[in-house]
Amino acid sequence: MNDIYILIGTYLGILVGLLVLINVLTNGFLFTFLKVKASRGQKILIQIRGKLQHYFLAGVVEEGFLVYRDKAAKRDGRKSFKRVVIKGNPFYRSLNVNCINVDEELNCIIMPDNLKGVNGYDALKWNGLLVRALMKVKLSEEPIMVIITMIAAILSFLGIIYLAVQMNGLTEAISLLQQNTLITGGNLG
Numbered sequence: 446m447n448d449i450y451i452l453i454g455t456y457l458g459i460l461v462g463l464l465v466l467i468n469v470l471t472n473g474f475l476f477t478f479l480k481v482k483a484s485r486g487q488k489i490l491i492q493i494r495g496k497l498q499h500y501f502l503a504g505v506v507e508e509g510f511l512v513y514r515d516k517a518a519k520r521d522g523r524k525s526f527k528r529v530v531i532k533g534n535p536f537y538r539s540l541n542v543n544c545i546n547v548d549e550e551l552n553c554i555i556m557p558d559n560l561k562g563v564n565g566y567d568a569l570k571w572n573g574l575l576v577r578a579l580m581k582v583k584l585s586e587e588p589i590m591v592i593i594t595m596i597a598a599i600l601s602f603l604g605i606i607y608l609a610v611q612m613n614g615l616t617e618a619i620s621l622l623q624q625n626t627l628i629t630g631g632n633l634g
Contacts, residue, residue: 472498472500472501473500473501474501477490477501477502477503478490478501478540478542480503481503481542482541482542484503486543487505488503488504488505489503489504489505489506489511489536489542489543489544489545490502490503490539490540490542490543490544490545491503491504491511491513491544491545491546491547492544492545492546492547493515493516493547493549494546494547494548494549494555495549495550496549496550500516502514502515502516504545506531509530509531510528510529510530510531511528511529511530511531511545511547511554512526512527512528513526513527513547514526514527515527515549527552529547529552529553529554530554531554532554533556535554535555535556535557536557537557
């Protein structure tokens with residue numbers, strides 16, 4: 446019975462280790478996302494956009510304010526919350542939860558309209574490059590197919606040689622077994 450407890454404990458340890466590793470690799474996003482997802486719409490996923498990094502927090506909307514506790518307050522051990530005024534409709538859906546973007550430096554909400562477009566892209570300028578890339582002459586795929594066919598033939602040949610060696614060993618083992626049974630007087634058939 447102790448083996449079952451050891452097996453369950455090992456699997457739970459591996460699972461918890463993987464979840465912690467994923468949370469560390471995603472910079473704390475996993476558990477924050479799960480907290481927002483489990484709140485069933487009461488909390489909002491906030492993406493704090495700083496100078497050096499972006500990070501995610503969970504927040505709530507109370508009386509027209511976005512209320513959250515940022516990393517600086519958590520690091521200093523303060524219980525105070527940041528309150529940011531919500532103007533317009535800055536919310537958008539991502540990963541099936543409500544999201545909002547906040548600028549850490551200016552302490553204001555970034556509207557999703559500002560995040561949609563790419564600045565400095567000239568469609569007419571790049572259209573010629575796109576047409577040239579789509580209409581370029583295709584390179585001959587024949588050398589690639591010849592190389593792939595040669596590799597497959599060599600691997601097949603090596604496989605046949607391996608099987609022949611294995612069959613030879615098996616034949617020798619069977620003949621040795623037959624000689625032993627004849628000496629001892631046994632009957633194979």
